Amino acid sequence: MISKFIGKHLPDYTYSVPGMLFYFLDPSHTSLGFKARSLCFDKEDLDVNLRGRVVLIAGGNAGIGRSAAQTLAELGATVHILCRSREKGERAVTDIQSVTGNKDVHLHVVDLSSLKQIQTFTNEFAASGKPLHVLINNAATMQSERMLTSEGFELAQATNLLGFYGLTRGLLPVLKLNAPSRIINVVSAGMLASQFKLKCLEEEENISPYDGAAVYSQHHRARVMLTEIWADELKHEKIVVNSVHPGWVDTPLLRSAGPMQGFYKLMGKRLRSESQGADTIVWLAASDKGEKTTGKFFFDRKARWTNLPFANTKPERNDYENLIDFCKRVIGDKHDDSMK
Numbered sequence: 001m002i003s004k005f006i007g008k009h010l011p012d013y014t015y016s017v018p019g020m021l022f023y024f025l026d027p028s029h030t031s032l033g034f035k036a037r038s039l040c041f042d043k044e045d046l047d048v049n050l051r052g053r054v055v056l057i058a059g060g061n062a063g064i065g066r067s068a069a070q071t072l073a074e075l076g077a078t079v080h081i082l083c084r085s086r087e088k089g090e091r092a093v094t095d096i097q098s099v100t101g102n103k104d105v106h107l108h109v110v111d112l113s114s115l116k117q118i119q120t121f122t123n124e125f126a127a128s129g130k131p132l133h134v135l136i137n138n139a140a141t142m143q144s145e146r147m148l149t150s151e152g153f154e155l156a157q158a159t160n161l162l163g164f165y166g167l168t169r170g171l172l173p174v175l176k177l178n179a180p181s182r183i184i185n186v187v188s189a190g191m192l193a194s195q196f197k198l199k200c201l202e203e204e205e206n207i208s209p210y211d212g213a214a215v216y217s218q219h220h221r222a223r224v225m226l227t228e229i230w231a232d233e234l235k236h237e238k239i240v241v242n243s244v245h246p247g248w249v250d251t252p253l254l255r256s257a258g259p260m261q262g263f264y265k266l267m268g269k270r271l272r273s274e275s276q277g278a279d280t281i282v283w284l285a286a287s288d289k290g291e292k293t294t295g296k297f298f299f300d301r302k303a304r305w306t307n308l309p310f311a312n313t314k315p316e317r318n319d320y321e322n323l324i325d326f327c328k329r330v331i332g333d334k335h336d337d338s339m340k
């Protein structure tokens with residue numbers, strides 16, 4: 001009954017109440033959770049020199065992505081950051097270069113909610129012959145109101161799902177060429193309270209009133225499902241694909257997302273720092289262990305469940321097929337040659 005009430009804004013959708021309780025009452029997402037778990041981390045995992053390794057981070061100018069970019073540059077990697085604002089991107093690149101002393105940090109101005117811009121970028125990157133070993137799909141957004149992109153898509157869906165899908169497919173030929181390689185998808189464990197519903201993607205305009213947090217958790221559920229699908233498809237290509245939840249982190253997204261204001265104030269200093277949030281992303285990108293597993297959902301350097309007991313969120317087989325069909329229908333098969 002409660003779930004019916006909470007979920008009535010989305011077509012054919014309800015939050016999982018047990019999923020929400022497990023998620024929001026779990027203190028491991030906080031800074032204290034990170035400190036406790038990091039006691040068990042193997043410090044030597046990140047005792048690596050990444051010179052010669054090339055990493056691309058979508059949304060690398062702020063928050064968790066910015067922190068990951070800096071640590072990976074510190075470890076010696078060549079880092080490409082994708083960012084929609086030239087000004088913010090140039091500032092991030094200059095800062096990272098001066099803090100780390102690594103000049104091999106490069107900016108690409110791409111609006112990741114624009115399929116056209118993503119296609120142009122991926123085509124140019126592939127044609128340039130530049131290597132790429134690690135793709136970090138970090139960019140995401142949570143909106144308070146429904147907004148449309150110039151290409152006619154709802155902004156959050158365009159950024160969190162369509163752009164995510166388009167960028168990965170577009171860079172896949174380069175990742176294959178440079179295998180062994182890794183794809184790391186940053187997701188929110190808020191998806192643990194979210195059952196995949198195709199209608200929420202197909203008929204998002206019927207979400208009334210718009211519910212930015214519910215939409216966001218649907219996109220992240222889809223990102224976890226795509227991680228599993230791609231891991232399976234690429235298992236013979238020496239490309240590992242994993243998803244990662246950073247915990248609850250004090251970033252511009254959480255500070256500014258309308259639907260999260262109450263949560264942000266409530267959590268206050270209990271939120272993780274950006275570098276704590278970036279830790280498992282860096283670990284998956286840089287450590288030898290990051291190459292040994294595929295198709296998993298990581299949180300604090302450990303593979304975790306993608307579905308909680310009693311939450312009733314486990315996707316069915318046809319959900320996976322529907323999701324892929326949806327992405328192909330909307331984006332087209334332009335980038336799919338390498339996946340057939």
Ligand SMILES: NC(=O)c1ccc[n+]([C@@H]2O[C@H](COP(=O)([O-])OP(=O)(O)OC[C@H]3O[C@@H](n4cnc5c(N)ncnc54)[C@H](OP(=O)(O)O)[C@@H]3O)[C@@H](O)[C@H]2O)c1
Binds near residue numbers: 058088140246248
């Ligand atoms: N913070 C948390 O507690 C939390 C919890 C779970 C999962 N996550 C996930 O962690 C990831 C990073 O989030 P964050 O908290 O670090 O948020 P953030 O500080 O807002 O960073 C998001 C990054 O994505 C970029 N971005 C957003 N839309 C874009 C677009 N259309 N084109 C290009 N870049 C775009 C942002 O650029 P601008 O600076 O231009 O906006 C920024 O660089 C996201 O996937 C988020 O869902 C965060």
